[in-house]
Amino acid sequence: MLELSSPITREAVVALDRGDALSPLRHHFDLPQGLLYFDGNSLGPLLHASRQRVAETLQQHWGQDLIQSWNRHGWIDLPRRVGARVARLIGAEPDEVVIADSTSINLFKLLAAALDLRPGRSVILSQPSQFPTDLYMAQGLAELRQPQPQLRLVESDNLISALDSDVAVVSLSHVDFKTGERADLRRITRAAHQHGALVLWDLSHSAGAMEIGLSRAEADLAVGCTYKFLNGGPGSPAYVYVARRHQERAQSPLWGWFGHRDPFAFDTHYMPAPGIDRFQCGTPPILSLVAVDAALDIFDQVELAQLRQKSMMLGELLVALVEQQCSGRGLTLASPRDSKSRGSQVSLRHSAGYQIMQALIERGIVGDFRAPDVLRFGLTPLYQRFLDVWEAVEALRDILENRVWDHPRFQRRGVVT
Amino acid sequence: MLELSSPITREAVVALDRGDALSPLRHHFDLPQGLLYFDGNSLGPLLHASRQRVAETLQQHWGQDLIQSWNRHGWIDLPRRVGARVARLIGAEPDEVVIADSTSINLFKLLAAALDLRPGRSVILSQPSQFPTDLYMAQGLAELRQPQPQLRLVESDNLISALDSDVAVVSLSHVDFKTGERADLRRITRAAHQHGALVLWDLSHSAGAMEIGLSRAEADLAVGCTYKFLNGGPGSPAYVYVARRHQERAQSPLWGWFGHRDPFAFDTHYMPAPGIDRFQCGTPPILSLVAVDAALDIFDQVELAQLRQKSMMLGELLVALVEQQCSGRGLTLASPRDSKSRGSQVSLRHSAGYQIMQALIERGIVGDFRAPDVLRFGLTPLYQRFLDVWEAVEALRDILENRVWDHPRFQRRGVVT
Numbered sequence: 001m002l003e004l005s006s007p008i009t010r011e012a013v014v015a016l017d018r019g020d021a022l023s024p025l026r027h028h029f030d031l032p033q034g035l036l037y038f039d040g041n042s043l044g045p046l047l048h049a050s051r052q053r054v055a056e057t058l059q060q061h062w063g064q065d066l067i068q069s070w071n072r073h074g075w076i077d078l079p080r081r082v083g084a085r086v087a088r089l090i091g092a093e094p095d096e097v098v099i100a101d102s103t104s105i106n107l108f109k110l111l112a113a114a115l116d117l118r119p120g121r122s123v124i125l126s127q128p129s130q131f132p133t134d135l136y137m138a139q140g141l142a143e144l145r146q147p148q149p150q151l152r153l154v155e156s157d158n159l160i161s162a163l164d165s166d167v168a169v170v171s172l173s174h175v176d177f178k179t180g181e182r183a184d185l186r187r188i189t190r191a192a193h194q195h196g197a198l199v200l201w202d203l204s205h206s207a208g209a210m211e212i213g214l215s216r217a218e219a220d221l222a223v224g225c226t227y228k229f230l231n232g233g234p235g236s237p238a239y240v241y242v243a244r245r246h247q248e249r250a251q252s253p254l255w256g257w258f259g260h261r262d263p264f265a266f267d268t269h270y271m272p273a274p275g276i277d278r279f280q281c282g283t284p285p286i287l288s289l290v291a292v293d294a295a296l297d298i299f300d301q302v303e304l305a306q307l308r309q310k311s312m313m314l315g316e317l318l319v320a321l322v323e324q325q326c327s328g329r330g331l332t333l334a335s336p337r338d339s340k341s342r343g344s345q346v347s348l349r350h351s352a353g354y355q356i357m358q359a360l361i362e363r364g365i366v367g368d369f370r371a372p373d374v375l376r377f378g379l380t381p382l383y384q385r386f387l388d389v390w391e392a393v394e395a396l397r398d399i400l401e402n403r404v405w406d407h408p409r410f411q412r413r414g415v416v417t
Numbered sequence: 418m419l420e421l422s423s424p425i426t427r428e429a430v431v432a433l434d435r436g437d438a439l440s441p442l443r444h445h446f447d448l449p450q451g452l453l454y455f456d457g458n459s460l461g462p463l464l465h466a467s468r469q470r471v472a473e474t475l476q477q478h479w480g481q482d483l484i485q486s487w488n489r490h491g492w493i494d495l496p497r498r499v500g501a502r503v504a505r506l507i508g509a510e511p512d513e514v515v516i517a518d519s520t521s522i523n524l525f526k527l528l529a530a531a532l533d534l535r536p537g538r539s540v541i542l543s544q545p546s547q548f549p550t551d552l553y554m555a556q557g558l559a560e561l562r563q564p565q566p567q568l569r570l571v572e573s574d575n576l577i578s579a580l581d582s583d584v585a586v587v588s589l590s591h592v593d594f595k596t597g598e599r600a601d602l603r604r605i606t607r608a609a610h611q612h613g614a615l616v617l618w619d620l621s622h623s624a625g626a627m628e629i630g631l632s633r634a635e636a637d638l639a640v641g642c643t644y645k646f647l648n649g650g651p652g653s654p655a656y657v658y659v660a661r662r663h664q665e666r667a668q669s670p671l672w673g674w675f676g677h678r679d680p681f682a683f684d685t686h687y688m689p690a691p692g693i694d695r696f697q698c699g700t701p702p703i704l705s706l707v708a709v710d711a712a713l714d715i716f717d718q719v720e721l722a723q724l725r726q727k728s729m730m731l732g733e734l735l736v737a738l739v740e741q742q743c744s745g746r747g748l749t750l751a752s753p754r755d756s757k758s759r760g761s762q763v764s765l766r767h768s769a770g771y772q773i774m775q776a777l778i779e780r781g782i783v784g785d786f787r788a789p790d791v792l793r794f795g796l797t798p799l800y801q802r803f804l805d806v807w808e809a810v811e812a813l814r815d816i817l818e819n820r821v822w823d824h825p826r827f828q829r830r831g832v833v834t
Binding site: 035039055062068069101103108112130141143153178266270281288 | 521
């Protein structure tokens with residue numbers, strides 16, 4: 001896809017930016033001067049639209065119209081309206097997605113729903129490399145339910161052969177948070193269905209960076225966060241997808257009043273709302289939710305296929321430049337080599353990965369580190385430039401060549417990034 | 418407490434405002450011109466501090482420091498730090514409270530924890546008048562657990578006599594959302610303990626308006642929302658209280674990564690964090706959370722006893738004025754007559770309650786309506802004036818005398834307020 005003659009030069013990279021049809025989108029973001037941001041797969045940056053929308057919600061809506069904003073400014077329908085917008089990005093129907101709670105909570109809801117939908121089956125099949133909260137929520141649910149479901153963890157290569165008639169649900173990340181490996185959503189969904197199992201996809205590391213096509217794949221269930229490639233803001237609320245064919249029988253175990261058929265009737269008995277709304281629970285966090293809504297506007301200006309294409313080019317460039325500039329310096333590729341098997345990130349391994357990432361951050365190149373040795377570089381086609389990749393690899397080369405990271409100020413300590 | 422000669426005059430009410438030591442606090446709020454707000458028990462108004470803090474968080478923190486804000490601006494500890502501030506307001510120790518999720522989700526966590534702490538007991542004892550989500554969450558949990566717990570609902574007068582050795586946990590609102598009746602937290606807690614049961618208090622309608630004294634009452638468990646008297650903003654995150662003596666054995670059933678002992682170790686197995694932190698779950702919604710944090714500043718300037726005193730005076734004035742100005746017009750008091758038994762609201766009943774509230778709202782007097790016939794007036798001593806009460810009752814008198822509410826424009830339709 002990326003066709004550049006070898007060796008790749010800075011000029012050739014600048015030419016890629018000149019030819020980039022998405023480059024006008026960058027000015028919608030409030031990016032810090034001089035910072036090259038490769039962590040949009042962890043926390044997407046602020047859009048001007050989100051800042052304006054939150055300010056308006058504070059000042060005009062909450063501030064001036066107070067409680068009446070629930071009706072007057074449509075707060076009450078916001079989880080559903082924003083859900084419908086996310087639906088387009090994950091290839092689902094508008095009435096199949098709603099915003100609610102966190103990804104963790106939504107995993108709990110859908111794992112419980114899946115076990116109910118497959119009575120007599122007791123296995124949740126997953127991978128040890130799954131994002132930890134996905135495993136933890138399954139472990140917690142297993143403790144609570146009787147008979148106790150079993151969490152069966154197998155490596156990705158053995159996943160399909162581990163399917164059997166005990167498996168109620170396969171719980172998987174679409175894109176692995178650490179390596180960026182992209183699962184074949186369609187193939188795994190089909191294989192699970194052949195064994196009578198459902199699949200619950202965690203789209204946190206893919207939504208907003210590529211086409212997902214849940215309906216086309218006949219996917220059953222999915223969750224995802226909105227603060228990575230969707231740029232919704234720190235800890236912004238997550239979403240739930242339930243295929244329409246499962247909605248009537250799928251039930252959330254968390255019977256909150258926002259999931260009730262008629263919340264403002266204040267009935268003493270829970271009656272689930274029809275459709276996807278039953279997967280709401282408590283009162284939604286409006287400030288965080290309007291930030292998500294505003295952040296989604298930019299996706300109206302772009303096709304997901306375009307995003308994916310640029311994302312793959314950014315990844316191919318990064319890998320090619322690392323091979324060209326940093327060979328023999330102890331870096332290995334933790335991500336798949338073929339960009340079709342990668343999500344929107346490139347992960348590298350190095351025994352001094354932590355220190356190297358600290359040295360990069362000191363130079364204003366912000367990726368992140370995942371223990372024990374992974375440097376992650378998120379690729380975000382809405383606002384990243386090809387030249388950012390060139391400069392990041394140049395800095396990486398310099399740090400490695402000069403063992404800059406050996407300096408005591410890069411010694412390891414507890415960090416979040 | 419309120420001593421005014423009869424009949425109460427406007428001048429006497431103005432004098433109350435002149436003598437009000439809390440009146441300087443009002444200017445910290447961004448209150449709409451000309452609006453008299455009696456719905457702070459549903460959605461508290463915006464504080465200038467919250468608007469500034471959210472703007473700063475958007476612009477300087479998220480916008481400029483991006484992912485590094487988790488450490489640099491202390492986002493990672495925010496649930497705990499804000500929890501410690503709420504602790505002071507509910508009479509708990511700083512390490513007994515954490516901010517997490519919604520009130521609904523937190524009810525689920527603590528009901529499950531309570532059942533685990535009382536093995537062999539299967540009853541959740543509550544009241545039919547409990548806020549609906551409290552009942553729904555218990556019903557949902559009962560469906561999930563085996564052996565199935567039983568939700569036993571009894572009226573408040575029969576509550577203590579319904580305690581027996583089957584009761585694992587009593588789940589109660591401290592202040593009833595509809596009538597404003599205030600439960601005797603200390604007495605009920607003691608009675609439950611005598612029967613070996615725990616009590617889970619929902620403080621949503623009391624925290625921020627009065628002293629609560631959880632530690633003094635030897636309370637076990639509590640939840641509450643931050644968007645009513647705490648003014649945290651629409652759908653702002655809720656809190657969890659677990660008494661220190663229960664923390665080691667109390668376990669959340671929702672094993673999210675933010676409740677893990679070491680979230681950023683990315684272990685595959687869940688290990689609960691020590692103490693209250695295990696009741697966190699997913700990534701916290703930072704924008705909503707900083708709004709809560711800023712909104713709590715004002716409580717540093719006031720004693721809860723002062724707030725309670727003014728709240729009671731506001732309530733007594735409202736009741737006395739309704740009796741003086743509106744007698745014979747079909748209004749009855751839905752709240753207890755004795756202000757010591759009331760929370761920070763006065764509820765009235767009228768067969769045309771919905772239309773009357775609509776007519777009041779049209780005049781800029783915003784209370785709310787709860788089916789079938791309750792008009793609620795929230796009393797919020799941080800920013801309300803005694804004159805607001807006078808003017809609200811004057812408007813109510815006029816509406817009733819002239820049957821203004823009989824006009825077709827006030828006919829009933831679905832609403833949230």
